[in-house]
Amino acid sequence: xxxxxxxxxxxxxLVMFVISVIAFAIQDGLGDPLxxxxxxxxxxEERDAIRDEMGLNDPLVVQYLRFAGNAVQGDLGISYFYGKxxxxxxxxxxxxxxxxxxxxxxxxxxxxxxxxxxxxxRPQALLSKFFMGVSTVGISIPVFLTAIVxxxxxxxxxxxxxxxxxxxxxxxxxxxxxxxxxxxSYGRGDELTHLFGTWHSGFFSQGGLLHLILPAISLASxxxxxxxxxxxxxxxxxxxxxxxxxxxxxGLQPGRINFLHALKNTMLPVITVGGxxxxxxxxxxxxxxxxxxxxxxxxxxxxxxxxxxxPLIVAYLMVVGLIFVITNTIVDLIYGLVNPTVKLTGKKx
Amino acid sequence: xxxLEVKDLDVRFAVRGGDxxxxxxxxxxxxxxxxxxxxxxxxAGKSVAAFSILNLIARPGYIAGGQILFExxxxxxxxxxxxxxxxxxxxAMIFQDPMMTLNPVLSIGTQMVEAIKAHRRISTxxxxxxxxxxxxxxxxxxxxxxxxxxxxxxxxxxxxRVIIAIALxxxxxxxxxxxxxxxxxVTIQAEIMALxxxxxxxxxxALMLITHDLGVVSQVTQRMLVxxxxxxxxxxxxxxxxxxxxxxxTQGLINALPQMGEPGERLFxxxxxxxxxxxxxxxxxxxxxxxxxxxxxxxxxxxYVRSGNVDVACYEVSNLIEQEKHMQESEQ
Amino acid sequence: xxxxxxxxxxxxxxxxxxxxxxxxxxxxxSFLVLVLMVAxxxxxxxxxxTDPYDLAQINIMNSELPPVGMSGxxxxxxxxxxxxxRDMLSTILYGTRVSLLIGFGAVVLQxxxxxxxxxxxxxxxxxxxxxxxxxxxxxxxxSTLMVxxxxxxxxxxxxxxxxxxxxxxxxxIFIIGxxxxxxxxxxxxxxxxxxxxxxxxxAAKVMGFGTRRIMFRHILPxxxxxxxxxxxxxxxxxxxxxxxxxxxxxxxxxxxxxxxxLIKSGFDYIQSGSWWITLIPGLVLVVxxxxxxxxxxxxxxxxxxxxxxx
Numbered sequence: 001x002x003x004x005x006x007x008x009x010x011x012x013x014l015v016m017f018v019i020s021v022i023a024f025a026i027q028d029g030l031g032d033p034l035x036x037x038x039x040x041x042x043x044x045e046e047r048d049a050i051r052d053e054m055g056l057n058d059p060l061v062v063q064y065l066r067f068a069g070n071a072v073q074g075d076l077g078i079s080y081f082y083g084k085x086x087x088x089x090x091x092x093x094x095x096x097x098x099x100x101x102x103x104x105x106x107x108x109x110x111x112x113x114x115x116x117x118x119x120x121x122r123p124q125a126l127l128s129k130f131f132m133g134v135s136t137v138g139i140s141i142p143v144f145l146t147a148i149v150x151x152x153x154x155x156x157x158x159x160x161x162x163x164x165x166x167x168x169x170x171x172x173x174x175x176x177x178x179x180x181x182x183x184x185s186y187g188r189g190d191e192l193t194h195l196f197g198t199w200h201s202g203f204f205s206q207g208g209l210l211h212l213i214l215p216a217i218s219l220a221s222x223x224x225x226x227x228x229x230x231x232x233x234x235x236x237x238x239x240x241x242x243x244x245x246x247x248x249x250x251g252l253q254p255g256r257i258n259f260l261h262a263l264k265n266t267m268l269p270v271i272t273v274g275g276x277x278x279x280x281x282x283x284x285x286x287x288x289x290x291x292x293x294x295x296x297x298x299x300x301x302x303x304x305x306x307x308x309x310x311p312l313i314v315a316y317l318m319v320v321g322l323i324f325v326i327t328n329t330i331v332d333l334i335y336g337l338v339n340p341t342v343k344l345t346g347k348k349x
Numbered sequence: 350x351x352x353l354e355v356k357d358l359d360v361r362f363a364v365r366g367g368d369x370x371x372x373x374x375x376x377x378x379x380x381x382x383x384x385x386x387x388x389x390x391x392x393a394g395k396s397v398a399a400f401s402i403l404n405l406i407a408r409p410g411y412i413a414g415g416q417i418l419f420e421x422x423x424x425x426x427x428x429x430x431x432x433x434x435x436x437x438x439x440x441a442m443i444f445q446d447p448m449m450t451l452n453p454v455l456s457i458g459t460q461m462v463e464a465i466k467a468h469r470r471i472s473t474x475x476x477x478x479x480x481x482x483x484x485x486x487x488x489x490x491x492x493x494x495x496x497x498x499x500x501x502x503x504x505x506x507x508x509x510r511v512i513i514a515i516a517l518x519x520x521x522x523x524x525x526x527x528x529x530x531x532x533x534x535v536t537i538q539a540e541i542m543a544l545x546x547x548x549x550x551x552x553x554x555a556l557m558l559i560t561h562d563l564g565v566v567s568q569v570t571q572r573m574l575v576x577x578x579x580x581x582x583x584x585x586x587x588x589x590x591x592x593x594x595x596x597x598x599t600q601g602l603i604n605a606l607p608q609m610g611e612p613g614e615r616l617f618x619x620x621x622x623x624x625x626x627x628x629x630x631x632x633x634x635x636x637x638x639x640x641x642x643x644x645x646x647x648x649x650x651x652x653y654v655r656s657g658n659v660d661v662a663c664y665e666v667s668n669l670i671e672q673e674k675h676m677q678e679s680e681q
Numbered sequence: 682x683x684x685x686x687x688x689x690x691x692x693x694x695x696x697x698x699x700x701x702x703x704x705x706x707x708x709x710x711s712f713l714v715l716v717l718m719v720a721x722x723x724x725x726x727x728x729x730x731t732d733p734y735d736l737a738q739i740n741i742m743n744s745e746l747p748p749v750g751m752s753g754x755x756x757x758x759x760x761x762x763x764x765x766x767r768d769m770l771s772t773i774l775y776g777t778r779v780s781l782l783i784g785f786g787a788v789v790l791q792x793x794x795x796x797x798x799x800x801x802x803x804x805x806x807x808x809x810x811x812x813x814x815x816x817x818x819x820x821x822x823x824s825t826l827m828v829x830x831x832x833x834x835x836x837x838x839x840x841x842x843x844x845x846x847x848x849x850x851x852x853x854i855f856i857i858g859x860x861x862x863x864x865x866x867x868x869x870x871x872x873x874x875x876x877x878x879x880x881x882x883x884a885a886k887v888m889g890f891g892t893r894r895i896m897f898r899h900i901l902p903x904x905x906x907x908x909x910x911x912x913x914x915x916x917x918x919x920x921x922x923x924x925x926x927x928x929x930x931x932x933x934x935x936x937x938x939x940x941x942x943l944i945k946s947g948f949d950y951i952q953s954g955s956w957w958i959t960l961i962p963g964l965v966l967v968v969x970x971x972x973x974x975x976x977x978x979x980x981x982x983x984x985x986x987x988x989x990x991x
Contacts, residue, residue: 015819030838136978140971142921142941144928145963148948152956240407242449249405249444250464250515251436254429264454279824286830287925291948302929305834313834320827328822340454340499 008332012325019321023314024067027077028060030310076318077311081304086315088198090297094319095199096188097285097296103216104281108224116231117266120239121258132232135225143284147218147291150185154214157181184211186293215292219284223277230273235266268339275331279324350421351378352522352555353402353440358415358425360394360401360579362626369626371397371410372579379523382553384546386566386587388602389576390623395559396445398576399527402557403436419523438468441516443526443545447508447533451500457511458496464518483514487544506537513545523555531560542569563606567591575599578624578634580650585659595661598635633663641665701983708979711972718969722778729771730757734937741766745955763943763958764950772943773962777969779939783853784920788912790858791919795865796908800896802866803873814870817863829860829922833931846934853932857919868911872904906984914977917970924966940966 051057055066070076076086119128152158160177163170184207191207192200202208238244239262247257286298293299297316304312360372372394379385387395400406402417404424417424419440424432436442444450451460461480462473469476477496484492487510500508509529516524529545530538546569549556558570566573567587574584575596583596594600601619621638624630632649636642645664653660654667661667702708721728731738743766749759760769798817802810820828833856837845845852876882877900885895924941926932928948933939935946940962947959 018819026835030835136974137967137971140917140921140974141967142924142928142970144925145944145967148944148951148959148963152951152960156952156954156956242444242446243452245400245405245407246442246444246450247452249403249436249442250467251433251438252463252467253433256463256467261452261455265452268454276822276824279822279827283824283826283830287928290929301834305837306930308838310838313838317831321823324823338454340456341501 004336008329012329015325016321019325020068020071020318021064023317023321024064026317027067027310027314028063030308071318076315079304079309079312079315081307081309081312086312087319089300089312090315090319092198093295093297093300095195095201096294097289097298099202099212100215100219100285100288100294100296101281103212104219104223107216107220108227111220112224112227112231113263116228117235117258117263119228119232120235120266123236131228135228138221138225139229141221142287143218143222144287144291146221147214147288150214150218151291153179153181154183155181155185183214185214187211187295215288215294218291219281219288222284223281226277227270227274231266231270234269235262238262238265241265264338268335271331271335271338275328275335278327278331282320282323351418352381352383352420353379353557354416354418355402356416356418358398358401358417359413360397360406360410361413363409363411368413370413370579370629371626372401375415375581377574377581377584379555379557381522382549382555383572384549384556384558384570386570386573387557387559387576388561388563388566388573390561392623392625393576394579395561395576396527397579399442399525399557399559402525403440403442404432405436405442434468437464437521438519439521440523440525441519441521443509443512443516443524443529445528445532447505447512448500450512451508453500455499456496457498457500457503461496461511461515461518464515468519479518480514483517484511486517486548487511487514489514505533506541509533509537509541510544513541513548517548517552517554520552521554523557524549525557525559527559528561529558530565531562545569563591563602575602578629579626580634580662582635582663583659583661585657589657589659593657595656595659595666596635596663597639597641597665639665698983702979705979707975711975711979714968715972715976718777718965718972719781721774722781725771725774725778729768729774731768731771733767733772733775745950745953745958747955748957748961760961761955761957763947764955769957769961772938773940773965776938776940776943776962777965779850779933779937780920780923780941780966780969783850783857783923783933783939784916786850786854787857787861787919787923788915790854791861791865791915792908792912794858794862796869796901798862799866799869800873800901803870804877804892804896804900810870813866817866820860821863825857825860825864825918826922826925829856829926830929830931832856832860833926833929837931846936849933849937853923853926856926857922860922861915861918864915865908865911868907869904872907873900876900876903910977910980910984913973913980917973917977920966920970920973940969 074087079086079089082089115131119131122128158179160174163173188202189207189211191205192202193204195201202212244262247261289296289298301316356376358375361368361370389395412425462476465476489510530541570587573587574581577598583599594603604617633646636646651662651664653662743762744764746755746758746762748761758768798813802813836852885899927939927941928945933942943962944959950958
């Protein structure tokens with residue numbers, strides 16, 4: 001257990017070090033804090049004096065160490081635009097993104113496992129073929145496009161009047177193809193519940209949940225096909241294995257074979273891939289939040305880019321990097337718990 | 350009535366562009382407590398035959414014809430639900446590679462208890478007690494500890510002992526063992542085989558042993574089948590076949606054993622190799638490699654003829670028997 | 682010379698690839714659609730009714746006209762017009778051209794980087810291997826799109842909007858190429874590791890060939906089919922990445938739009954009911970990516986040696 005933890009944590013620290021170097025390089029290369037702080041009227045000598053005072057003329061290593069030291073203490077600089085510590089700005093926006101990610105993850109979890117398993121157990125069934133076809137198409141639709149289509153269908157609404165309205169079937173077709181619309185497609189609404197600190201949650205009110213529906217479905221739509229395909233492929237391979245055939249030879253019920261013997265082995269690689277996909281999910285939150293003007297860190301980051309708010313960009317990188325590293329480490333630990341061949345229980349073999 | 354009687358079994362593989370025949374007209378029987386060997390090169394259909402008995406052939410394989418009578422009931426015609434009651438309960442299996450057979454993410458105890466509970470209404474505690482007694486029986490060191498261990502914590506030999514214990518859990522009538530020692534270290538092979546033999550004798554369990562090792566067959570079994578290209582070409586008393594094989598292929602197999610030659614002499618080899626399922630020759634499938642092959646062998650598959658306690662499918666052998674008969678008749 | 686080409690054609694016609702292509706309706710349809718779209722993109726200047734880059738041909742009075750079949754449509758603009766009065770058919774043809782160009786360009790760059798690093802890591806092993814693969818791991822765990830967004834953001838911040846717009850095509854090829862190289866490098870490395878064990882490599886070593894010659898002349902040709910499969914899928918990924926970057930405003934400017942920037946500029950008008958400005962380029966993008974993905978799936982099934990038998 002200890003060796004496993006030490007290995008994982010040292011790896012995490014190494015990755016954080018690389019991220020901080022990159023973040024520092026961006027700050028050093030792009031941000032000239034002087035230009036933001038003082039006007040053009042200041043003379044070159046005065047500028048140099050201020051530079052000296054701020055330590056901008058120190059060797060890079062010294063500057064990096066100061067940067068990293070501040071970062072460890074939670075000081076990631078002041079946002080140009082908001083005029084307050086970047087970490088505070090991020091913490092204000094983070095709950096929105098987390099709730100979006102949680103909503104999408106629940107959708108993914110709820111649908112990918114049953115559909116993937118079903119498609120693996122009955123590969124020839126019509127329903128399986130339908131699911132796999134939909135997943136192939138789904139993987140080819142960019143997340144922002146899904147979001148736009150969802151907005152058109154369920155927020156704006158579609159009125160179809162192609163078919164003759166004076167016939168019964170025409171009317172039926174028209175109304176069957178038309179959609180009502182009306183779901184919110186902008187922001188999180190104003191029915192948020194204050195939980196603690198900067199966390200205002202949309203989970204506890206009808207308005208909050210309604211606002212979450214379209215963004216969460218959009219975000220889930222891009223990862224769901226991926227997981228369905230992955231679970232199906234892994235499960236089909238596991239079903240071919242000797243130990244599944246042996247389980248049948250023991251006369252076990254198909255339910256126990258599929259959902260214990262096969263599924264537990266299927267989920268091992270799925271957990272690993274899931275860990276990697278957390279990174280992808282963060283990237284997709286930027287896109288989803290842009291479409292729905294969802295006030296999370298993704299939208300904040302994009303606005304920071306257009307405003308050239310370098311400290312906020314750098315702080316976002318550091319925080320997102322930290323989230324990646326922590327979630328990946330947790331995923332590794334879960335993997336270790338599920339997979340007995342990874343020793344971390346500390347029990348002697 | 351034999352405990353298990355296989356009649357005219359055909360197994361095919363459904364592949365693109367038509368079926369491939371994996372087993373053709375397989376017939377044999379197994380009595381209570383009898384030990385039967387099934388030998389042949391890899392690809393001869395031994396494993397397919399073993400797995401088809403409990404209808405566990407992997408897709409796209411399927412039973413295309415014939416009967417598998419267990420206590421008079423046809424397993425080939427049974428539903429999955431009925432078959433499940435027999436699998437692991439009345440007929441148990443031992444697979445080839447103990448590294449692949451046990452589920453890596455479930456503890457030994459779980460995998461033993463579930464096998465009992467699939468067939469008996471019994472508490473987990475009692476099931477564990479049965480599991481423990483069987484682990485004791487296969488002479489595994491510190492059996493209590495094994496129940497909570499995972500497969501990867503056990504050596505190959507120990508795992509195969511666990512698998513033998515699982516086979517014995519419900520006191521089956523038949524154990525089908527598919528090359529149970531091939532994947533093990535040579536030093537452990539004899540140990541495991543001796544254990545299996547001892548336990549089968551003790552409980553009067555019938556054993557169907559699939560192997561390519563003629564030495565093992567001669568030590569363990571009373572009767573044997575020789576398979577070639579999906580057919581049984583010779584079957585009968587193990588002692589008679591080993592001492593005086595009739596079929597040219599069986600003779601070749603026995604002559605290829607190292608101890609048959611003189612030290613320093615080149616080992617005997619049967620020329621050529623077994624045909625793949627995709628192009629099985631007409632007539633007797635062995636004829637392209639057989640030095641006695643005639644036009645007749647190329648055209649039709651020979652019928653079985655009886656020689657002593659052995660049935661052989663070979664024209665050469667039947668011709669010899671005919672000649673002997675003629676000579677005896679003419680002498681009289 | 683002609684005999685050589687004929688025999689090569691004959692060999693292709695006898696190959697398993699051609700045999701399974703003929704039998705797979707989805708592959709045939711996908712291939713035809715892709716060829717059609719590539720041809721339309723390549724010949725966009727000849728096919729497009731108007732030149733969307735030429736301001737003189739645009740009339741703001743024609744803005745937001747719906748596609749043919751809806752009330753208020755103008756037959757001169759079969760797919761309608763956008764908010765600036767540009768002909769949608771023309772902008773889509775040119776946009777497809779830009780998207781495909783970036784997609785192919787980025788995959789060529791990825792392939793060069795991926796093959797080079799994959800060969801080095803696989804063949805040399807040891808420290809080179811562990812460093813390169815660790816970089817690849819970290820980059821992949823960050824997700825390629827995330828890396829592309831960050832690099833794009835840095836570029837945009839350092840070049841400024843105007844300058845970025847001018848060199849956007851090259852920037853996007855660079856960003857996506859650099860962000861996605863680990864995918865190909867890993868594949869190459871895996872097949873190099875498998876190939877390295879084979880006897881012909883030992884034979885080449887015994888014959889005294891140099892490392893570089895063995896890597897490129899002996900091992901590389903044997904790893905081409907997995908590279909080919911993954912490169913196909915990567916084109917689709919690159920096109921999606923480009924569209925995502927453009928949608929975020931980190932990609933092609935609206936003056937020289939790709940499909941992604943067309944979707945972005947149309948999105949502002951969706952609330953006012955002009956759905957076609959964003960959804961028609963969106964549909965074209967999906968069809969383009971879908972047919973490439975379907976061909977990729979088919980290639981993987983056909984070329985995967987594990988599935989080859991049977």
